[in-house]
Amino acid sequence: MSAYAALTGAGYRAQVRDKTTLFFTFAFPLLFLVVFGLIFRGQDVEQSGLSYLSYTASGVLSWGVANAAVFGIAFTLMQWRTDDILRLIRMSPAPLSAVIGSRYALALVVGAVQSLLFVGVAMLPLFGLEPASGWPLLIPVMVLGITTFLLLGVIIGSFANTPESVAAVANFLMLPMAFLSGSFFPLDAMPDWLQKISLVMPLRYLNDAVSHALTGRGDLSDVTVGCAGLAVFAVVFGAVAVKTFRWTRSS
Amino acid sequence: MRPTPTDGPDPAPAVRVQGVSKRYGDRQAVDDVSLDIHRGEFFGLLGPNGAGKSTLVEIMEGLRQADSGSVALFGEPPWPRNTALLPRLGVQTQSSAFFVRQTAHEHLRTVAALYGVARAAVDTTLESVGLTEQRDVQVESLSGGQRQRLAIASALVHGPELIFLDEPTAALDPQARRALWEVLRALKAEGRTIVYTTHHLDEAEALCDRIAILVDGKVAVTDSPHNLVGASEAPSRLMLPLGRLDEQQAAAISGVDRVTVQGGSLVLETRTAGKVLSAVDQLTGLDGVQTRTASLEDVYLDLTARLTSAPRSPLRTAETTEHQP
Numbered sequence: 001m002s003a004y005a006a007l008t009g010a011g012y013r014a015q016v017r018d019k020t021t022l023f024f025t026f027a028f029p030l031l032f033l034v035v036f037g038l039i040f041r042g043q044d045v046e047q048s049g050l051s052y053l054s055y056t057a058s059g060v061l062s063w064g065v066a067n068a069a070v071f072g073i074a075f076t077l078m079q080w081r082t083d084d085i086l087r088l089i090r091m092s093p094a095p096l097s098a099v100i101g102s103r104y105a106l107a108l109v110v111g112a113v114q115s116l117l118f119v120g121v122a123m124l125p126l127f128g129l130e131p132a133s134g135w136p137l138l139i140p141v142m143v144l145g146i147t148t149f150l151l152l153g154v155i156i157g158s159f160a161n162t163p164e165s166v167a168a169v170a171n172f173l174m175l176p177m178a179f180l181s182g183s184f185f186p187l188d189a190m191p192d193w194l195q196k197i198s199l200v201m202p203l204r205y206l207n208d209a210v211s212h213a214l215t216g217r218g219d220l221s222d223v224t225v226g227c228a229g230l231a232v233f234a235v236v237f238g239a240v241a242v243k244t245f246r247w248t249r250s251s
Numbered sequence: 252m253r254p255t256p257t258d259g260p261d262p263a264p265a266v267r268v269q270g271v272s273k274r275y276g277d278r279q280a281v282d283d284v285s286l287d288i289h290r291g292e293f294f295g296l297l298g299p300n301g302a303g304k305s306t307l308v309e310i311m312e313g314l315r316q317a318d319s320g321s322v323a324l325f326g327e328p329p330w331p332r333n334t335a336l337l338p339r340l341g342v343q344t345q346s347s348a349f350f351v352r353q354t355a356h357e358h359l360r361t362v363a364a365l366y367g368v369a370r371a372a373v374d375t376t377l378e379s380v381g382l383t384e385q386r387d388v389q390v391e392s393l394s395g396g397q398r399q400r401l402a403i404a405s406a407l408v409h410g411p412e413l414i415f416l417d418e419p420t421a422a423l424d425p426q427a428r429r430a431l432w433e434v435l436r437a438l439k440a441e442g443r444t445i446v447y448t449t450h451h452l453d454e455a456e457a458l459c460d461r462i463a464i465l466v467d468g469k470v471a472v473t474d475s476p477h478n479l480v481g482a483s484e485a486p487s488r489l490m491l492p493l494g495r496l497d498e499q500q501a502a503a504i505s506g507v508d509r510v511t512v513q514g515g516s517l518v519l520e521t522r523t524a525g526k527v528l529s530a531v532d533q534l535t536g537l538d539g540v541q542t543r544t545a546s547l548e549d550v551y552l553d554l555t556a557r558l559t560s561a562p563r564s565p566l567r568t569a570e571t572t573e574h575q576p
Contacts, residue, residue: 006364084348
């Protein structure tokens, strides 16, 4: 068995055996869907004519998937470094790509299950989401989004040495980004300069792309520009991640 | 995988450290250390806490870069990460280095896969450290000693030629400790090289071909335990049942350096044990008299105390009454 397959297997077993974390990983975005759904039921977003819910559904979904990708790997790398598991892998001939690749495979599965569950619940009559015809575009968009945010998580996981610092740094980045990228509220409602700031945030591109793919908002250029933006961030985060990766606390 | 010691007429030593120094801030952790560890040798690395053992071992393993000097394992530098060399090394990590929520077998299987080793090695390695019965127990539920044995198994599963073990018997009970000694002796008999860090002097004496004692980042001495004890000036001790002689009488015997009462015995320290024994024989007979020659521990304590110029451990004198003759 290859190092990649073995690490993926061990990661999968660790994940499904931790029922609490597993449950809340999938329940978290759903919670937001329910809360926003109840608050804004029946309201429309100005001009677009789309229901507010269909707007938030895509924003909450992209934020939830990005969040899981960032936190999952950041916690794992921090914990593995603290427990000397990274040191153990460092002293074997297994390549770093096997470590990151195994976490990537797991993150893709988590993202897929999250998306299916979320869209399934949002389509219930209570919320009434009707997926747009271009919904299969969600697949490449989500894969690219998970790639980008996983690499951001690798950077956080290399800097942070405690669970508290992982949570603090990741929340510090992901929560403001959710608001400023229009995950929870339409960007149209924000001042012009804030809308411009959102352009330097990777979540903005994921939001736009998911939003067109899932609810048909905007046009196909939202998907192409979104994917291009995510790809640029992925390259930047990837380069920083390789540069800053630490096998042990002291290295 | 068996080690192959035939790399030509003069194979490189398993470990060659030349002039290695490492400084942290204003502390010289390792100070111009040079040593060779031969293939097939069981080499002990001893020294007080903070003497630089861990730093030196991590530099040997290639986990840290030395400020100056060089390290070669089988003739190859371990730094930067040398994936051609790594399968030949086995490194014991701390006993928390387990993949979470896995059974002992699953953990070891994962480690084996990191090295691309066949699964059969997992069962034999678990058996060699006595964990066959715990194979399906999750690592979080293992006892301290079992965790330690699993950590050792993780260093051995790929059959490395050069094995670094750090205090491997620390959490083991006496039976498990002796069982591990047998595992280690078997590894040595197979021709593997072992670098052993320990605080247990009896263990170093029982297992190691040679030891180096590290004090303040420098190698104070490198030799076999036998030669170290033989060359030392540490005194032998005669232990008499209490009441046989009083302390003044004992102190008056020629050749006796010091008289103490310890653990229900009158202890006579001497460097001329034969002479003192015959004197005691004439005074009270030798029934129940025990002799202890200097152990590696005495040599070690003597050496580290002199080199660190710290006062001798106060425990040794606080619990005893003393008469200086």
